[in-house]
Amino acid sequence: MELTMAGALNAALRDSMRDDDSVVVYGEDVGRLGGVFRVTDGLQAEMGTDRCFDTPVAEAGIAGTALGMALYGLRPVVEMQFDGFSYPALNQVISHVAKYRNRTRGRVGLPLVIRIPYGGGIGAVEHHSESPEAYYAHTAGLTVVSPGTPADAYALLRASIAFDDPVIFLEPKRRYWLKEELDLPVAAPPIGEAIVRREGTTATVIAYGPMVTTALEAATRASDEQGWELEVVDVRTLSPLDMGTLVASATKTGRALVVHEAARFVGYGAEIAAELSERAFGYLAAPVLRVTGFDVPYPSAKIERHFLPDADRILDAVGRLLEY
Amino acid sequence: MELTMAGALNAALRDSMRDDDSVVVYGEDVGRLGGVFRVTDGLQAEMGTDRCFDTPVAEAGIAGTALGMALYGLRPVVEMQFDGFSYPALNQVISHVAKYRNRTRGRVGLPLVIRIPYGGGIGAVEHHSESPEAYYAHTAGLTVVSPGTPADAYALLRASIAFDDPVIFLEPKRRYWLKEELDLPVAAPPIGEAIVRREGTTATVIAYGPMVTTALEAATRASDEQGWELEVVDVRTLSPLDMGTLVASATKTGRALVVHEAARFVGYGAEIAAELSERAFGYLAAPVLRVTGFDVPYPSAKIERHFLPDADRILDAVGRLLEY
Amino acid sequence: MSVEVSSAASGPSSFPGLSQAAWQDVAAEGALGAATPHDVDLSAEQLRSLYRLMALSRRVDRQAINLTRQGALGVFASSQGQEAAQVGAVFALEADDWLFPTYRETVGTFARGVDVVELLALFSGSWHCGFDPYKYRVAPLTTPLATQALHAVGLAMAARIKHDPIVALTFFGDGAASEGDAHEALNMAGVYGAPVVFVVQNNGYAISVPYRLQTKASSIALRAAGVGIPGIRVDGNDVVSVYGAVKTAVDRARRGDGPTLVEAVTYRLEAHTTADDTSRYRSDDEATEWRGRDPVERFLRVLREGGVVDDAFVAEVEAEGEATAARMRDFLFDAPAGDPREMFDHVYAARTPQLDIERALLEQELRAAEES
Amino acid sequence: MSVEVSSAASGPSSFPGLSQAAWQDVAAEGALGAATPHDVDLSAEQLRSLYRLMALSRRVDRQAINLTRQGALGVFASSQGQEAAQVGAVFALEADDWLFPTYRETVGTFARGVDVVELLALFSGSWHCGFDPYKYRVAPLTTPLATQALHAVGLAMAARIKHDPIVALTFFGDGAASEGDAHEALNMAGVYGAPVVFVVQNNGYAISVPYRLQTKASSIALRAAGVGIPGIRVDGNDVVSVYGAVKTAVDRARRGDGPTLVEAVTYRLEAHTTADDTSRYRSDDEATEWRGRDPVERFLRVLREGGVVDDAFVAEVEAEGEATAARMRDFLFDAPAGDPREMFDHVYAARTPQLDIERALLEQELRAAEES
């Protein structure tokens, strides 16, 4: 069956709810409307208003009540309507969601998922195209996941719901309409494992979420136009990060770059670049480069394409990697 | 005159308020009490309740109203009582304080300062020892400053108050009682410049805020005990970062490490390590190492010293740098 | 803004015994009074102005929806049905007062005098805020809900500190009223006696979520009691009542008597935005019923009956509306994208070294694109 | 928890003309009724239990302050003066109910049955939360203000979904009530009819900030009206009234009739914490006045007058208090620091590879320290 990423996420929610009574889905407009991106479409109709319901407009409230629900043994899967509207919940997430297991000396785990459609490229107005992954990944106690394909969207969301610690599930909204032929339920590597999406020898391109498609496009063009064979690694789980897979690829190719939409400064790519530079020191023929959005607030729709990393920007960086 | 860092900050606030009527100071308990660390001691008595006043317990409210005040031409200097209680204000800070100049196409600058006592080492209960600098430094539009000495505390706070963009001013609370002989007003390099606090040739140690003292202690011991001459660079302004000074030192010594209390993963040190690895590639005899707090929620008082980087941990890392 | 330091809270003191307790109950319905009549001082000239602004607003809104359908705007949040609430409220402001709107208040912001093309930048995608806030004393249209209410309070506090007799008016919605920031804004305004007027347009929905799932309170105005400030609930489809209520609040604020929360009960006739589909969550009947209370038509009817406007005036306003619509088409269709290099210019007062490097990279990309 | 989807908000509908407007005003003082008497059902046994818990609490609190002076605790937030509010409230709970306390509710948490040594871990610095929340159905003592109120609401929502007839009770302070989270919690509890009781201890201060600088509202209970839930204001120094009011609220919640906000008006007799200096912000006179209303002594007086307790019982409780204090000294003085390696064990259900690396580094540091 051909599914979009939004469809795969919808199926994952439905299947998880069918399999486990303790899974509840809530957030702004997720009930009757089925979510502004329709990711929760049909869930309220099938599962009832106890299992899938709308909330008042209160993101701290959504995250804070999810904690209470998880404490009581449910598995809440809540939605922040857009990346830029996940910020009011940051205090609950940083102070409590991330820390509760540790605060209680391991006695209380919180099996909850916070879904956040994130990233740009859809021509939205301000505050609707943010890439907040660094805030979450830097916060000890959170597990941060971002799928790059419909199959991973399904498999990783199901795994996140079944996970016994809180997961920040970042959905690359510009890829909601990305299609893939899928046989549900799809099998995929578990949370915590990166994957080599395309093998290569010239250089390693590390990507996640919305940039997986972009990196693969760059790899195709690199091969077609330049004869460069890029190895594309999809991070999948941003925290904890599977450094083993990354180091293996970088030591093999001797050249690596990391690509993300978020701003560069103290961005997620800094971690990968810093850690690869340390662990693959001596194997690297060039420094690890970062191909990122700029250190500016996300720009307006008419110029966003100049902010977003694309295949050209990746190929330009590969060129620089090869010049060292 | 010998001043503690808290005293230097107090003097900076008082002198700024005396020099400029538009400076107002507010926050929780900053008025009559003079702040829980007494940094605002005496300001209300001297300046009146219009210029220095207490707020309800509402951090988003403090940050959001500061924006409105700055929009109207005042220069608010607000306090978040502790690092862990700055998180409720993150939405206002990320969505608006950081972005307002850009949102308004440069028409509205926001001359405001958010003071945050931060970091551990004072035996406090949970949520009172956080190091949130990565959240702020990653956010485009913010200027992030952290002094390491009483002189810098004075000079940088005065410069921040006079600055035409919002400044997140991170005060290393465990150094509030650090003393220095000062002739006020002290001169110091402006915002945006790092400084070499101690010259050396063996390796570069990059630090800021509370770790400046620790790095200097390590350098003294390195010289006394091992004959290693460490160059200590104090970052001072975390964003925008003065990479020039850092690159110059690292290329000179050929070895560098960065030290901070915050967790390592996607921490501030990742940026420095990533960028140095790129810009000083070819000059580095060893990878840039990170000496940091662990990737765990800040621990309880009785074991916090095992979390915090100290001179031993720095010297151990220097040893590893030299083994490459 | 000097606030007296009081002694401790003193409350009910009782110690009636061992099997008898005592306490005070808060009535579940709060203390909303019945609707009472108030005289409103509006000249025929002003009444015509109100009509003109509402009618123009309606035309602007319709044109904006069309421009969205045609791709000139990326999205648009219609104010149709809410013209009385928005226009009536901003009409109560003086020239030096400040307005803090949301994405919903395009027509209120237009009525305040902001150039319609500049105003729509947010939706056309040319820049986030297309107008100069200082020129119009209007803050940017804000999408993170309830956040701007705190900005209004802060500006009002600053004005009080400077002894400037100005007022800040902020709009927010029935949904936004659930956000923590809304509460902090109301409470802080109360504490400092800030000259701010909160106008909640209760249009019955937060996207798909109806009022009854947003709060158990029968009225958003009751929040006022919780923070000790005056509250008003008014028919948001009656421009004269909205004006009267908000004017009362504005006058009170300017006098130094502090903030007021005004709830204007109204209805959004169109979808939440052009990207929304109302059929998923509300009935046509409901919308039809509210169309019967259309604030623009309703007002026009009374004005005609009262002899305040004649056909010529109405035709004149219509012509002005057409001209405005034409201007929107002229300037919003194929509006130039703007120079992408500008994205580096307004992050800080001065470009940082890092931004220079990034700008150079973009420059190189742009040059490469030109060449190919 | 199924909530009906309603039609749009319907409000005042009027269109009175061109010079007459109409609106409803919210009375500035809200709708707080006069104190009314209520029968409270407490046996002599229960009354003695209440006294015992309050007296023990007082002793525990005094011992904790002493332990802080002696360095065995890093800091402590005293409940002295607030025993009636805390003990009376938790006494209204059943065994399966849940409690969500702040740093201030040590004695309420103690009265709920949490072991006093486990309870004080937060302040001794041995771990953040020293007790098992599931064992006692008590959430960790929480310092980020008002945050735990949302946890209580979520737990109550979950209980409703599961059809478990339990109640969640959360405390917060007059200061915390200003936080956005407090509003979101109250409002969401109302929307879902969550079985939760909010007990605000209005002790007149948020550290140094007096109630009158915290809010303009005459009572925190008035917040209830703003979100459409019942509110109660009660003398927080009268344990019977507190019990009665909270029991009413607990029963209501258990019946499925939703949340209640109870404001208990009280006073903190000691400093905010042992690190605070009250002389900077309040007068001795004020504290002395409130000492005259000491909830423990006051209750004992009435109990003696009513013949509910005799000297033997009082002496017994005193002895129990001394034994508890001795236990605190025994276990909190020189309590072992714990193994620092444990800091890696509870971040996730399973240690990550990165944490293994970091643990190894610490291991090496510990070994090096042992050697030198």
Ligand SMILES: Cc1ncc(C[n+]2csc(CCOP(=O)(O)OP(=O)(O)O)c2C)c(N)n1
């Ligand atoms: C903090 C935040 N959360 C969520 C959203 C997404 N969102 C946009 S409009 C809206 C509904 C707002 O309803 P209301 O306040 O009643 O205003 P209306 O749209 O009806 O004018 C939501 C949830 C947002 N913009 N900001």
Ligand SMILES: Cc1ncc(C[n+]2csc(CCOP(=O)(O)OP(=O)(O)O)c2C)c(N)n1
């Ligand atoms: C979110 C947050 N902001 C600030 C603080 C610092 N702080 C600790 S206690 C306190 C005052 C709280 O007053 P109140 O809620 O009345 O409780 P009380 O201490 O009187 O019991 C403050 C401001 C905090 N703990 N959490």
Ligand SMILES: [Mg+2]
């Ligand atoms: Mg609405």
Ligand SMILES: [Mg+2]
């Ligand atoms: Mg208090």
